[in-house]
Amino acid sequence: MLRLALLLACFLAASSTARADSPATVTPGAFTWGVSATFPPFESVQDGKLVGFDVDLADLLSKRLGLTTTPMTFEFSGLIAALLGHRIDAVISGMYVNPQRQEVADFVVYMIIGNQIIVRHGNPLKLTDLNSLCGHRIAVPVGTVFETQANQANDSCTEAGRPAVTILDLPGGTTSCVLALSQGRADAVIASSSTLVSLSHDRPDEYDAAGPPFDNDTKVGIAVAKGNPALSTALQTAMRSLVADGSYAALLSRWGFPPQSSPF
Numbered sequence: 001m002l003r004l005a006l007l008l009a010c011f012l013a014a015s016s017t018a019r020a021d022s023p024a025t026v027t028p029g030a031f032t033w034g035v036s037a038t039f040p041p042f043e044s045v046q047d048g049k050l051v052g053f054d055v056d057l058a059d060l061l062s063k064r065l066g067l068t069t070t071p072m073t074f075e076f077s078g079l080i081a082a083l084l085g086h087r088i089d090a091v092i093s094g095m096y097v098n099p100q101r102q103e104v105a106d107f108v109v110y111m112i113i114g115n116q117i118i119v120r121h122g123n124p125l126k127l128t129d130l131n132s133l134c135g136h137r138i139a140v141p142v143g144t145v146f147e148t149q150a151n152q153a154n155d156s157c158t159e160a161g162r163p164a165v166t167i168l169d170l171p172g173g174t175t176s177c178v179l180a181l182s183q184g185r186a187d188a189v190i191a192s193s194s195t196l197v198s199l200s201h202d203r204p205d206e207y208d209a210a211g212p213p214f215d216n217d218t219k220v221g222i223a224v225a226k227g228n229p230a231l232s233t234a235l236q237t238a239m240r241s242l243v244a245d246g247s248y249a250a251l252l253s254r255w256g257f258p259p260q261s262s263p264f
Contacts (some may be wrong), residue, residue: 107221114216135163
């Protein structure tokens with residue numbers, strides 16, 4: 001009898017971490033979420049510790065759900081497979097919402113990403129938007145939407161009889177473009193607004209934004225497997241509570257995301 005009472009007490013103590021209205025999860029009492037820690041400022045590993053906007057968001061959501069936050073790291077390409085294989089409850093990993101992913105998962109949208117013009121600190125050339133790029137050297141990763149935007153800006157300049165944009169199509173992604181900017185080989189870089197957030201967080205005195213984000217319509221969301229509406233609803237409710245009490249806005253500010261990043 002004593003042994004039975006002790007076992008019952010242990011069970012009650014373990015289950016008390018989850019609220020009565022917490023959704024069912026792969027591990028009772030825990031919110032297990034998948035992440036690929038290679039996309040700062042959303043997630044990365046620093047000094048052996050998982051850090052980033054998504055990490056803080058998952059912590060807040062877990063508390064609202066009455067669950068223990070439990071991240072599991074994967075290669076990005078394996079996140080959806082882990083979700084569909086019921087190894088994790090959700091994916092929180094800077095995941096862009098697209099039609100292919102929506103076929104197998106439902107999304108709780110928590111951010112909107114756009115594009116921005118990145119300049120050296122202080123914006124010495126006083127650039128403001130795509131129309132201000134005429135006559136300047138703009139670095140873009142080759143074969144990207146940013147290259148397309150630079151070409152469109154150039155067309156607008158020449159059609160208006162203004163100086164052409166000198167486009168530096170660089171291999172090596174945004175990293176090589178930012179290097180060209182820091183070395184003075186480019187006057188500006190076109191990149192995602194999340195790239196600027198990451199740069200500003202790591203090197204706050206080197207880079208600035210030239211104007212607000214544009215084409216601000218890429219949704220970032222928490223992926224939940226279809227057929228799990230209880231968890232989707234619970235996360236939506238928890239997210240709304242974070243917005244209502246200011247926690248979400250504070251998190252945006254902490255990581256340096258512009259107000260336009262909020263979909264709420």
